[in-house]
Amino acid sequence: xxxxxxxxxxxxxxxxxxxxxxxxxxxxxxxxxxxxxxxxxxxxxxxxxxxxxxxxxxxxxxxxxxxxxxxxxxxxxxxxxxxxxxxxxxxxxxxxxxxxxxxxxxxxxxxxxxxxxxxxxxxxxxxxxxxxxxxxxxxxxxxxxxxxxxxxxx
Amino acid sequence: xxxxxxxxxxxxxxxxxxxxxxxxxxxxxxxxxxxxxxxxxxxxxxxxxxxxxxxxxxxxxxxxxxxxxxxxxxxxxxxxxxxxxxxxxxxxxxxxxxxxxxxxxxxxxxxxxxxxxxxxxxxxxxxxxxxxxxxxxxxxxxxxxxxxxxxxxxxxxxxxxxxxxxxxxxxxxxxxxxxxxxxxxxxxxxxxxxxxxxxxxxxxxxxxxxxxxxxxxxxxxxxxxxxxxxxxxxxxxxxxxxxxxxxxxxxxxxxxxxxxxxxxxxxxxxxxxxxxxxxxxxxxxxxxxxxxxxxxxxxxxxxxxxxxxxxxxxxxxxxxxxxxxxxxxxxxxxxxxxxxxxxxxxxxxxxxxxxxxxxxxxxxxxxxxxxxxxxxxxxxxxxxxxxxxxxxxxxxxxxxxxxxxxxxxxxxxxxxxxxxxxxxxxxxxxxxxxxxxxxxxxxxxxxxxxxxxxxxxxxxxxxxxxxxxxxxxxxxxxxxxxxxxxxxxxxxxxxxxxxxxxxxxxxxxxxxxxxxxxxxxxxxxxxxxxxxxxxxxxxxxxxxxxxxxxxxxxxxxxxxxxxxxxxxxxxxxxxxxxxxxxxxxxxxxxxxxxxxxxxxxxxxxxxxxxxxxxxxxxxxxxxxxxxxxxxxxxxxxxxxxxxxxxxxxxxxxxxxxxxxxxxxxxxxxxxxxxxxxxxxxxxxxxxxxxxxxxxxxxxxxxxxxxxxxxxxxxxxxxxxxxxxxxxxxxxxxxxxxxxxxxxxxxxxxxxxxxxxxxxxxxxxxxxxxxxxxxxxxxxxxxxxxxxxxxxxxxxxxxxxxx
Numbered sequence: 006x007x008x009x010x011x012x013x014x015x016x017x018x019x020x021x022x023x024x025x026x027x028x029x030x031x032x033x034x035x036x037x038x039x040x041x042x043x044x045x046x047x048x049x050x051x052x053x054x055x056x057x058x059x060x061x062x063x064x065x066x067x068x069x070x071x072x073x074x075x076x077x078x079x080x081x082x083x084x085x086x087x088x089x090x091x092x093x094x095x096x097x098x099x100x101x102x103x104x105x106x107x108x109x110x111x112x113x114x115x116x117x118x119x120x121x122x123x124x125x126x127x128x129x130x131x132x133x134x135x136x137x138x139x140x141x142x143x144x145x146x147x148x149x150x151x152x153x154x155x156x157x158x159x
Numbered sequence: 160x161x162x163x164x165x166x167x168x169x170x171x172x173x174x175x176x177x178x179x180x181x182x183x184x185x186x187x188x189x190x191x192x193x194x195x196x197x198x199x200x201x202x203x204x205x206x207x208x209x210x211x212x213x214x215x216x217x218x219x220x221x222x223x224x225x226x227x228x229x230x231x232x233x234x235x236x237x238x239x240x241x242x243x244x245x246x247x248x249x250x251x252x253x254x255x256x257x258x259x260x261x262x263x264x265x266x267x268x269x270x271x272x273x274x275x276x277x278x279x280x281x282x283x284x285x286x287x288x289x290x291x292x293x294x295x296x297x298x299x300x301x302x303x304x305x306x307x308x309x310x311x312x313x314x315x316x317x318x319x320x321x322x323x324x325x326x327x328x329x330x331x332x333x334x335x336x337x338x339x340x341x342x343x344x345x346x347x348x349x350x351x352x353x354x355x356x357x358x359x360x361x362x363x364x365x366x367x368x369x370x371x372x373x374x375x376x377x378x379x380x381x382x383x384x385x386x387x388x389x390x391x392x393x394x395x396x397x398x399x400x401x402x403x404x405x406x407x408x409x410x411x412x413x414x415x416x417x418x419x420x421x422x423x424x425x426x427x428x429x430x431x432x433x434x435x436x437x438x439x440x441x442x443x444x445x446x447x448x449x450x451x452x453x454x455x456x457x458x459x460x461x462x463x464x465x466x467x468x469x470x471x472x473x474x475x476x477x478x479x480x481x482x483x484x485x486x487x488x489x490x491x492x493x494x495x496x497x498x499x500x501x502x503x504x505x506x507x508x509x510x511x512x513x514x515x516x517x518x519x520x521x522x523x524x525x526x527x528x529x530x531x532x533x534x535x536x537x538x539x540x541x542x543x544x545x546x547x548x549x550x551x552x553x554x555x556x557x558x559x560x561x562x563x564x565x566x567x568x569x570x571x572x573x574x575x576x577x578x579x580x581x582x583x584x585x586x587x588x589x590x591x592x593x594x595x596x597x598x599x600x601x602x603x604x605x606x607x608x609x610x611x612x613x614x615x616x617x618x619x620x621x622x623x624x625x626x627x628x629x630x631x632x633x634x635x636x637x638x639x640x641x642x643x644x645x646x647x648x649x650x651x652x653x654x655x656x657x658x659x660x661x662x663x664x665x666x667x668x669x670x671x672x673x674x675x676x677x678x679x680x681x682x683x684x685x686x687x688x689x690x691x692x693x694x695x696x697x698x699x700x701x702x703x704x705x706x707x708x709x710x711x712x713x714x715x716x717x718x719x720x721x722x723x724x725x726x727x728x729x730x731x732x733x734x735x736x737x738x739x740x741x742x743x744x745x746x747x748x749x750x751x752x753x754x755x756x757x758x759x760x761x762x763x764x765x766x767x768x769x770x771x772x773x774x775x776x777x778x779x780x781x782x783x784x785x786x787x788x789x790x791x792x793x794x795x796x797x798x799x800x801x802x803x804x805x806x807x808x809x810x811x812x813x814x815x816x817x818x819x820x821x822x823x824x825x826x827x828x829x830x831x832x833x834x835x836x837x838x839x840x841x842x843x844x845x846x847x848x849x850x851x852x853x854x855x856x857x858x859x860x861x862x863x864x865x866x867x868x869x870x871x872x873x874x875x876x877x878x879x880x881x882x883x884x885x886x887x888x889x890x891x892x893x894x895x896x897x898x899x900x901x902x903x904x905x906x907x908x909x910x911x912x913x914x915x916x917x918x919x920x921x922x923x924x925x926x927x928x929x930x931x932x933x934x935x936x937x938x939x940x941x942x943x944x945x946x947x948x949x950x951x952x953x954x955x956x957x958x959x960x961x
Contacts, residue, residue, distance in 0.1 A: 034219070051517040082486055083486065
């Protein structure tokens, strides 16, 4: 089971946080601090796996963003790398050549996409196309509902 | 999809703030506006405001005032508001907040909504932050959705069920039938969810696991179709068909096949097929191979398959990708205990990984290398490990040092090699070793008497070069104190001897004493060593005297106490000095934390110098050994015994705390002499144990407690001449503690005019067969007489072994 997923920039600014276990605000803040310090301190050509308390931390850097995923100790680390990569691909397909600014200004969309891909700490859908289709359909629903209600689009 | 203008404007405003203070100002203004808007009844901008609030929350600012707004928005009929409301609920609410209960009803309604996207919102939120109560409430609804809905909802319901089972274990039973039927689905998403659900149910409850074992053939079938089937565009990742599903199925198979022959048998072929056919050029393929290897090693697989798995790990070790090398070593670590020989084949590669740049890889390589050390490769491995120690990162040093010590202790090919290795570690990483290294090393050195000269030479040289490593300096001081005379002799077979004078040695010790780098414990060692040298050297005793008296006024209380006592030894008890400061006897290696305490008569076994003993194991108690123990003790050189007899009248009350550090335990053999008068002999049966040459010795004993016993020995002299200098010494089996009280005297007048009594307190906690050997010695008219007698049964002890 995955415990949390964090996205942060090279300066340590948080761009997305998804928690799969209930935790108090203080704990979350502490974890964010620990993760950013640990991951940002890593040398460039080192392996992508870390140990932190009883969890395995898998991190990968895409352009200016660090994707940091924490899994329990019996999980497959190489698959976790694939999960991160799959999420980046989904973002890329949705935003078209995604960059950090897209995620900053449309953070709620990033969450919606994540919620179609992962749920409860596990993978929800293994097919890229189906996830993309679901997101598009939800967006359509929102738009049509808005038009129908003739209120300004969200 | 049109973006939210108000939200994006706010984000831009926040980002353009140049200082933290400015940013705080912008955010405060925005939050105030949002709060005001929340208080209004209904406006079209509700979702924008909540989205803004969530952004502010992500930056780290407090946003709890948005919780009620989330609850309201979830209840709204509009999809856009529901969407943001649920997102807000997942971010701001968790099961600890009271407001989370309020959304239970909304979720319940939305679960049966006609629109599947609204259903999916509810399912997602429940799986993310559903509390135990909510789960219990909504479980039947989830079960219904698991059976009768489209695949989009089914897959979400399955993961929701997983969350419910994790929160409330008892509800697992509810989902078993549905989970079973889901395995027949074709949709990969649903299949994946089903496999995760079954995995969770099996890990939860062993009975459920038994029932699901029957699904192994189905799972094998699904896996086969994934592996063999042609290209499927929807699920393909770099040539592997749905690796996520494959890995999950492999994990479930692992759980089902563990400890079960039949299930393991059924999956053997499949695992072999996956292991050989999976393309390992990309990470994806390696992920599947890795999971396969883990499964093979965990179930009861046949040996051919195991060899295949270990070979895959071996291939991983040679992979260019550092990640893959890392996980290969992690897996090898797990099996090094069981498949030791297979892992040994890859020892070379593993040792090479010690030189890798990456700290995580180094750590794994270190653990694995230490596990692979054996008697045959100890020399080469130790070379590599010592090389590693000199260049390893700081956080690994302590682990490396203690690992090296353990390995050296278990497989040392020779004493000299062992001592050399330990000295090497102390010189490179002396600051990171554990505290018990110093007494362990000292004990090792005393055991190898033929290497004393060599050791002290090496340590002296090391001391001259560098006095910063405290453990090394402590051991060096101790050795110089003990074996300084060997240094002075100027000849050594094993190594180049040094030409030193007594002044040189004392200089070296003084440097340690005065250096600010030395810890208090080290200075204590140095002072004691200096004192010991007073009996080993001849010319500079005055210098030693002056050093000792200087430290009599030292600020450090420990040093001051020592100095004062040593001063006393010089002044009032000079006649005792030689005996007190004599060469140490061989130290017995007890279990950790050996206490010599006050049992002045504790039996010390003579150690065979050739073998290095195991650290933690206590030697088994056999009656034959006990007798040998006694023999060895009483047959050993006199210097051992001089320390032990209970000479009541002349014993000074030397406190037994000549040194309180670890090294001090060794000096504690002197124990405490208690000049207490012997208690009157109780009225218990007596036994005559010795009657020879006119000297009669009788014994009586009285049980003190469950394991305690007081033995009283009474001696009388029936000859015509007086006996003087009469002493008794006693020895008992190793596990029995003995304490001899002071005898009533040492003069036996002729014709039984008076008796000498001696009390011996025994403690037999292990309830071994109690035996005692007594040596009687006396000097009659100038000639010494000695005799021994063994007592095998004690009067008053009804059951042997009590």
